Amino acid sequence: MAVMTYLEAIADGLREAMRADPSVIVLGEDVAVYGGAFKLTRGLLEEFGDRRVIDTPISEAGIVGAAVGAALVGLRPVAEMQFADFISNAFNQLVNVAATSAYRAGGCVPLVVRAPCGAGTHGGPFHSQSVEAYFFHAPGLKIVLPSTPEDAKGLLLSAIADPNPVLFLEHKALYRSLRGPVDGGLAFVPLGRAAVRRPGRDVTVATYGMMAHRSLEAAEAAAREGVEAEVIDLRTLLPLDLETIAESVARTSRLLVVHEDRLRGGLGAEIASYIGEHLFTSLDAPVSRVAAPDTPVPYAPPLEGAYLPSAERIREAIVRLARW
């Protein structure tokens, strides 16, 4: 078991998949010669050649559309968006063309769209977005957002092996800042299962991505006040592992959902509604949400800092719920 950064772990997963299966190809803007805007695909061109690692023109719809066509005739394309923000240009191909294919025609479209998402690197409104909520409503799509190097590799492997289109979000602020142990080889982590990162009896915190880390930090701080929060990292956002959340809330009777994405219409809304409806009688406090405000992601550090939910805000919410 090696220690890798989050970025290295994703690259490792990609490399392992390409070694295991000649039908896995990589395409996107500057992924080959340059090795990707974040240098994540560096070395793939050298190892797998220019038939399997393909630089494309700036054309997100063309890239995802081409991935759909290639998938329909038996490849397993992994397309890269330079930034998750730009997937807005491929919205139709992903949501309408790819995701509905199974339902409409029984046709499998095994493709992965990798997209670096998230704020915290001063990218401004169009290089910092969380895009998961836009796609969460789409039938037939899967969505992943890992928070650890191990999951990043293992979930990517599962995403590539999955017969459905998968939007694989990577938090760019974790790329080089986070290191962790990663198994070698085809170390799959299954899609659709949340991970309990920290057990706790008082409050359940359901979260993902960068906020999994901030929530753990907040849980430690809350523990110093005598409140024990259970932190669940969703990992796969679609299909969503509501069972794990429900099982925890059945014990804690309190739920806080935390995400970096904006509040309104974010994933927290679905989770809160589901738990609110199905565990109504178990709840001892209102299901609460901590999320970004309903604004674009601002550039200047004081604004971006205020935009992102802080560990302090999360701690406060945990303690408030526990004492409710």
Next chain:
Amino acid sequence: MAVMTYLEAIADGLREAMRADPSVIVLGEDVAVYGGAFKLTRGLLEEFGDRRVIDTPISEAGIVGAAVGAALVGLRPVAEMQFADFISNAFNQLVNVAATSAYRAGGCVPLVVRAPCGAGTHGGPFHSQSVEAYFFHAPGLKIVLPSTPEDAKGLLLSAIADPNPVLFLEHKALYRSLRGPVDGGLAFVPLGRAAVRRPGRDVTVATYGMMAHRSLEAAEAAAREGVEAEVIDLRTLLPLDLETIAESVARTSRLLVVHEDRLRGGLGAEIASYIGEHLFTSLDAPVSRVAAPDTPVPYAPPLEGAYLPSAERIREAIVRLARW
């Protein structure tokens, strides 16, 4: 006060706005000579000429992009999507370019995108969609979906007069099936305010669009069982009038959200979470949702019929909540 169909009322609003303000133009595929795929813009070319009523090539991103540019230099464009489904191709222009303009630059983009949405006309997966949830998460956008001819006209006038980009959804199954009284002239109906369509003390039903009608039908049926439901038609989906819902739930202690759009990540999730959090202690039953299943809209009548929430399903949910 004339009696008009829902379609005629929208056409009337458009005509009044164009008469009142020379900066209002209409653009889209087949809107001029043909009068629009649903013949809603018929007669506008003759009255306002081909400078203000413009047939475009098939290019949804180009249409919305052009509307943004025209709005930035002082026009008030009203763009038509032939079907709401196709707005997926203009997702970037609407969500990223238009909607964030005020925040990023203080620039106003007063434009309206009209889009016929909804199922029930056997249009299949790509001519039947409810698209509001995809846009509900976008900061800076407004979303409207009227359920009556009067609102359709009055809200369109308000949308055109609004300095922000507005997605104006029109339920195509109401176009010719629904008639009602409509005031002449510039009969504005304000954005952002829900309408209580039926008072009731037992259960609050928050709904919109076609489901406003089904919910009223269901409420009548429930009344025959002694349950009085208050039916709120949201009308404007963004900004959402949560106050009116909260005020009602404070009285009824029970909330059912009903929409035609799919359940997961639909507007019901946001409404349920908000009420679940803010009226926790007032609730006597879990906030419930009735919505379409998480599938594309199927074509064949038996499937499409099962897909759409029925008055019977809504009645059942109302009564279940009341008796909870």
Next chain:
Amino acid sequence: MAAGNAPAWPAGAGTPRTVEPGRAAPPQELPEGIGAEDLRALYRYMLLQRTAEERIIHLYRQGAVVGACFTGYGHEAIAVGAAYALGPMDVAATLHRDLGARLVLGMPVRLYFANFLGRTGSPTRGREGNLHIGGLGPRILLHTDFIGANVAVAAGAALAFAVRREERVAMAFFGEGALATGEYHEGVNLAAVQRLPLALVCWNNQFALSTPVAQEICGPIVERMAGYGMPASAVDGNDVLAVYRAARTAVDRARRGEGPSFVECCTMRIRGHSEADDASYVPKALLDEWRPRDPVARFEARLREFGVLDSGEAEALRAGVVAEVDAAQAWAEASPPPDPTELERGVYCEARPWP
């Protein structure tokens, strides 16, 4: 490690292309490799498309087909001629006026009826209507209604062939209206820079719904396409052999690894955009000009001229087509409508290739 898109029916139709012994050799002007049997096959496919679509119009008027109703009436030479140029391993991305291409690629016409009628016998099991039949067997790619989207998808299939060094070709069908779309543009541009084995077959029927071509695209289409750095030619879209010849050139070129090309098939939409459209915006002169050039009648006349179809054969062939359509319709009508319990099934694919 296929993606699990299994063939929906045995392939094979439209493959034998030898010249027949014991019949007069067809005239010089025939495309290379096209013999009498091919000529009759081409004609039969065209007639089958025409007959099936006329039947659907009839069912639509009766109310048996609900929703919208699109046909490729008058576009038969394009659909059939172009698809006939494909080899047995090639694929096509189709759209709303190319039933004939699907027939050439082996789709049984009963599926056409089953889909229009929303029956479980259709590969979409009633989830889609019209000619929106998706993922038809191994050779017809997923259908999508979004104009332009299928061209990017076809480019992707061509990309896969290039990646695997297979000598296979992808063909995309679309109307001239598609040329304005961003998805078309991105797909075509990608194919051009990557020199992908893609044959682009455009039916220019002079209108996109009510919008005349001059308001969709500025200047000649072949010049627009030449700008992408690919060969582009225009042919008479009502002449099935002209279409075949041009498409064959494009397909052969693609197969040789020389990249994509574009064929504009000039025609005219004789009926409304859909059966709900009276097309009153179309100048009568245009219709008068094009009506006499009906591709099916014209090709029948030519076959008689060539001496490959006499009155008796023509009669028998026509009767055979009608019988096939009758049987297809009856089969589809006997196919049950989907049960509401199917509604939530199959949103995701289940198979997974690895451990």
Next chain:
Amino acid sequence: MAAGNAPAWPAGAGTPRTVEPGRAAPPQELPEGIGAEDLRALYRYMLLQRTAEERIIHLYRQGAVVGACFTGYGHEAIAVGAAYALGPMDVAATLHRDLGARLVLGMPVRLYFANFLGRTGSPTRGREGNLHIGGLGPRILLHTDFIGANVAVAAGAALAFAVRREERVAMAFFGEGALATGEYHEGVNLAAVQRLPLALVCWNNQFALSTPVAQEICGPIVERMAGYGMPASAVDGNDVLAVYRAARTAVDRARRGEGPSFVECCTMRIRGHSEADDASYVPKALLDEWRPRDPVARFEARLREFGVLDSGEAEALRAGVVAEVDAAQAWAEASPPPDPTELERGVYCEARPWP
């Protein structure tokens, strides 16, 4: 009934274009209407862009500029020359290498520094960074990072001018990478069929990040653009007068109501894509070929040749530019960063024109 987009500063820069009395007439080859004063103005704008961007690179290296850092180093002749061809009521949609165009259109350079530094003095009040300054006064349209998107927006401004029968022109700036995008295509196609007053100014700097132009577009760019049915010409993008002349032709044509045209300004990206990119993928030969053609140095040499700039004047001008940049930087540095309480303000516009 304006949309409430009030000017952020008084317009006016870059307007006087008379030939100066009492100086040697400039050589024959000068574009019509361009006199000594214009020549010095053009040079000054180029030098101002160069100097300001060099300063920003410095601040970026110091860590005062966070996030990404893009400059238009080497693209000054394109930005300045093309924008100088606009009239006082014309507008431009800009992108990441055209600071000079914004300067010509009247943007005070202090706003450039304020935006890069994320200060409230910037029109974005720190919500955007880099050169992503949106809605800059009445003449610079909303900036968006999405490559290609601004061309559709520029087409819309041109549409508005056509609708109101105003003799105004919209100019769009973009790199050659934009030509592959769907939004570019849809915007340009719309402008072509509608004959909108749009001038398309492309800097072809031979790379889109690491991707060489041959992998972005197949064949010559001017042929691609001619396919849209519009005049397309290529000029030396390091020669400000050549750019001005071509842009002026495009602008005049647009103003006469004859529709859009395209100017390819050939240059080379001398620095990395951003300041974080060492551009090691760029062949050294290309850099060696282009470095000596630096547009600023070259134009200074020409001005001396023309006799419109002597050493003393050059020195004074340079000192003036440095002083302006110093002052702009100081002003921006003195401008406070946004307060977190601003975070949720202004998501919607508030004004409403009617009752």
